[in-house]
Amino acid sequence: MFAVVRTGGKQYRVAPGDKIVVEKLDGNAGDKVTLGDVLLAGDGGNLKSTSGLTVAAEIVAQAKGDKVTVFKKRRRHNYRRKQGHRQLHTILKIVAIGDHKAEKKPTPSKTEGTAGKTEAKPAPAPKAETPKAGADKSPAARAKETADATADAQKASDVAGKPTESPAPSDAKEAGAEKPAKKAAPKAAATKSASTKNAAPAKAAAKKSPKK
Numbered sequence: 001m002f003a004v005v006r007t008g009g010k011q012y013r014v015a016p017g018d019k020i021v022v023e024k025l026d027g028n029a030g031d032k033v034t035l036g037d038v039l040l041a042g043d044g045g046n047l048k049s050t051s052g053l054t055v056a057a058e059i060v061a062q063a064k065g066d067k068v069t070v071f072k073k074r075r076r077h078n079y080r081r082k083q084g085h086r087q088l089h090t091i092l093k094i095v096a097i098g099d100h101k102a103e104k105k106p107t108p109s110k111t112e113g114t115a116g117k118t119e120a121k122p123a124p125a126p127k128a129e130t131p132k133a134g135a136d137k138s139p140a141a142r143a144k145e146t147a148d149a150t151a152d153a154q155k156a157s158d159v160a161g162k163p164t165e166s167p168a169p170s171d172a173k174e175a176g177a178e179k180p181a182k183k184a185a186p187k188a189a190a191t192k193s194a195s196t197k198n199a200a201p202a203k204a205a206a207k208k209s210p211k212k
Contacts, residue, residue: 001048001100004040005055011039014055014094016102024088025059033057033092041097053098060091 002015008023025033035055041048065087072081095102 001041001043001097003038003042003053003055003097005035006037006039007035014097016094016096016100018094019060020092020094021063021089022092023090024062025090025092027059027090029059029061031059033059055097056095057092058095060093063089063091065089
């Protein structure tokens with residue numbers, strides 16, 4: 001069943017179990033409130049008479065709305081006013097409309113919930129053990145295999161450690177025949193120092209004439 005109620009100058013469509021936010025009503029959390037101004041009521045598609053019909057509600061909490069800034073200004077008059085406002089609200093929970101109350105949903109018990117969820121899981125099949133390789137061989141055969149493996153590894157390491165032969169010819173004559181020896185470059189003749197034979201003789205110091 002539903003109803004349309006009016007409170008605080010506003011209209012609300014409610015049903016049992018709904019929560020609505022209305023303008024502030026006197027009372028504390030947990031108090032019972034009766035809304036008598038019912039405008040419309042109905043059940044499904046059928047309307048019912050609203051004479052003597054009331055809506056029972058319970059106060060959940062007293063709250064405030066979002067902040068609203070009020071700013072006033074008059075130009076050329078040096079007039080400015082700024083003010084904040086938060087509207088007071090009341091949160092209501094609709095308990096019943098006339099004789100119709102909110103239906104309580106059955107809560108499943110713990111035993112029923114666990115019985116429905118838990119199912120017996122099949123036990124995993126045991127894994128067949130696979131025989132290990134070499135388990136059927138005798139100790140002497142296994143010792144021989146290990147000895148052969150170590151010998152092969154030793155041979156491989158010996159081969160890897162030997163240096164490779166150089167492709168250059170071993171005979172010095174053959175090497176000389178392939179590449180002719182370079183002739184030593186003649187040494188540059190020593191530059192002779194410049195001769196001083198043609199140099200101009202140094203000027204003799206001027207003799208001073210004796211004073212008279």
